[in-house]
Amino acid sequence: MDLYDVIRTRRSVRKYRPDSIPQEVLNRLLDAARIAPSGSNRQPTRLIVVTDPETKQKLVPMCHDQAFVATAPVIVCAVGRDIEYNRGEWMGDCAMIVDVAIAVDHLTLAARAEGLGSCWIGSFSNTALKEFFGLPEDVNVVALTPLGYPEGDPFEEPEGRIPLDEFVMWNGWTG
């Protein structure tokens, strides 16, 4: 698929068919996330890939009861190690989150290119997930996403985005 078609038609998918994802397809997605850029190439991101049905079900309450996440054959939990490359200024504290977010975006776009649905899950309990997965103190959850083949065809161009002339400001803040 053309990259712009992938970007334009990636949508949050909340209804999944139970069909499993071929391992080679899943590997391509995970590799697309692996090669994402990160600040100073420090690569703080790790992906916990959950396929076990019981484990998936246990994740639902940790995602504030978003039951649809467990209907997908795979749930990916994206975590990051706080590797303290805070170069000062306010972005320093966000560095790990930015890096993990880029990797998750690679994952969701690669999923779309493979005909798979995803849905960025930002509503979750970091405390509960940390305990459940036994994450080290300096590792925290940034996002989860279910992955699977969607029910129907949700891959439409998005509605409700602000227009380009509102989004882009040329040569300074004009908002």
Ligand SMILES: Cc1cc2nc3c(=O)[nH]c(=O)nc-3n(C[C@H](O)[C@H](O)[C@H](O)COP(=O)(O)O)c2cc1C
């Ligand atoms: C940081 C972030 C957190 C989100 N958290 C959730 C979530 O917890 N549950 C959910 O169903 N969708 C969640 N979404 C999906 C958004 O609602 C969705 O991306 C947005 O409405 C635009 O729709 P689209 O993805 O279909 O283009 C999240 C998206 C982002 C980027």
